[in-house]
Amino acid sequence: MSSHGQDQQLERLTFFSDAVFAIAITLLVIEIQVPDLKGGDDAAWLEALGHLIPHFLGFVLSFVVVGALWAAHHRVFGMLQKYGPSLVWRNLALLMSVAFMPFSSALMSTHPTERIPEMFYSLNLFIAGLLQWRLFRTALRAPFLHEGVAIADITAMRRRTLALPLMSTLSFALAFWIPGMSNIPLILMPLVVAWFARGGFRRRDVPAPQEG
Amino acid sequence: MSSHGQDQQLERLTFFSDAVFAIAITLLVIEIQVPDLKGGDDAAWLEALGHLIPHFLGFVLSFVVVGALWAAHHRVFGMLQKYGPSLVWRNLALLMSVAFMPFSSALMSTHPTERIPEMFYSLNLFIAGLLQWRLFRTALRAPFLHEGVAIADITAMRRRTLALPLMSTLSFALAFWIPGMSNIPLILMPLVVAWFARGGFRRRDVPAPQEG
Amino acid sequence: MSSHGQDQQLERLTFFSDAVFAIAITLLVIEIQVPDLKGGDDAAWLEALGHLIPHFLGFVLSFVVVGALWAAHHRVFGMLQKYGPSLVWRNLALLMSVAFMPFSSALMSTHPTERIPEMFYSLNLFIAGLLQWRLFRTALRAPFLHEGVAIADITAMRRRTLALPLMSTLSFALAFWIPGMSNIPLILMPLVVAWFARGGFRRRDVPAPQEG
């Protein structure tokens, strides 16, 4: 089974995941409706597009979040040498939460200042974060992990995985108390990811891992 | 034809299948409509989302079923060394039944307690199960099958293929007599797959095949 | 440029094409609307699903046509060793006509007995057929064609390419004179493809090419 062995099967698993990420991220735009304006002047058009601003921001935010989930997936799966059924099903669970994003994103974008839609959106991200954490915890050890991967890389990746659950919990809480502000933790997430990846307070002298 | 020979052509066939599986599984969410609630309070929102619960469950169920079909496809195509026109068209037939799932799933989810939509959904799964069985029966023998594959793996895979036709038949019958309970056999399917894969009553002493 | 040379670039071109084929073929189902039936009995449901039969048949027909276009593309690109800008743009032109299919298919399926929608559908297939013929005419010769490919394979492939333009012309004419019968030539297409591939009247003694 040389040519269709573990390597190729792992590649196909990765490939299928990529496709689901790519479709989910591109479907985000489908939910934005073209305004149905007949014979409006420029002011009417600007107003109509102005009403869509929460949708545009929601699109950008969800695109960045799904993009970050993909980038982390991309990086972790590049560290593997084997796969197995536990990986396949944990991966499918993560993909399910990602494939659900176009709905949550549309729900939040159509009602950007209401509590329940925002909490629903944060909950989806929280679940995606948990499932990512669960998948990576299994993937980043024997027998799946490639032996050549540096410990520092694994540690950085594991820490980074905590960012989404943490920030979506904050976002969930904010949505409850101050609806309309709930996306702030998510917007700050890149900073948190960078901070986590560098080991929090103590920045160590390991060579900077090549990130992706 | 070294570099674009059988190997690469088989890979491309697999790839095309992966893409169809990935798109079908991600399109499942498209059918869930965002509730059109203007100025509702929290209670109204919770009620509106509550009404969507059958859609959420239908999404999860269909995601798991299509995911299982993909995982089996992934595993079987990893055992092949060649392909041919009979494989291409049997594969397209299976993909057609998978690509149809977003419709059946939406039909069942919008009418979760009615007989005909549930029977329609079970019928789609039954046809997908038959077409999978037909594809794998052709694929898992000469000249397509890779010579290095263990007999035990093939037998386990063949048995496993019976689970979907069987459980969707049960589901179809349940939909007729007790609508609303019809998805129970499908929910139990992972157990049945595991049971079938292990050879039913007689669990033999073959080394556990690497599943996926 | 060993690892990212012609081989890999050709592979990526093929891959992109596969993805467009896969998305177009899976989007065909999106156009079928779930009937909006509230509290209907079984008879009402069967009637509602009965009204969708033209959509189901249109889905199957378009799936088979796009599937056949993909299978031919798959086969021809497996015979190449190089690519160039003329191939890239001829390929994009074919993909455009394929990506348009979900619209034509929906138009024809919603109005299965009317002349103009049927002629529009046939026209789309005719254009797809022409663009496929144009792409393959360029691809199946130097410098793109792999040297190891047998002449008989190329001839069979070239003949096969005539089937879609021919049958869609017939379909177009039938749509004009006998709307409702216009898909018959398309349904017969697999037979015509087989007939063409074998060299028409004179079946020669070449070894049967491995089709796909």
Add this chain to the structure above:
Amino acid sequence: MSSHGQDQQLERLTFFSDAVFAIAITLLVIEIQVPDLKGGDDAAWLEALGHLIPHFLGFVLSFVVVGALWAAHHRVFGMLQKYGPSLVWRNLALLMSVAFMPFSSALMSTHPTERIPEMFYSLNLFIAGLLQWRLFRTALRAPFLHEGVAIADITAMRRRTLALPLMSTLSFALAFWIPGMSNIPLILMPLVVAWFARGGFRRRDVPAPQEG
């Protein structure tokens, strides 16, 4: 990390990009609505389809623009040997502007003679052009660029990247002053790309780079 090293990770990045391009380009058709005509005669049908002509033209124009963005991406990524986080995120930014195209394209197509929708469409293309320019500026140098790539190829590619920002600026200005003419610069873009790629006025004696 031989088998899952830089090469494979770069390939996966490319692959994910291809999938997003392919989905965005195929989703363009989704926005064209099937006319809801019951019992119309041929004249009514021709008129209904006539009203869709701006949609058809918009589909073709956007397909060609996204196709050109993909072809350039395809060509540039074929020149790389490494990747890194800066590439990943610049790439995601470009993909975001591409994934947004189905919305802008639908907006412009439903209102083909109005100023604001046309300016919005041009703006989307301008942003895509800028993000492409930014991505390629980073990609086409050390450490990402493959050492074997000829300087002439890089220069041609860099020049070519200026075409979309320039022509979409013209298109934006035209949309402001003469709405309805605003797509002319975009339609002329292939000529401009060719002109830029050849080095403007002074056509030099370098061997023609293999374009894609």
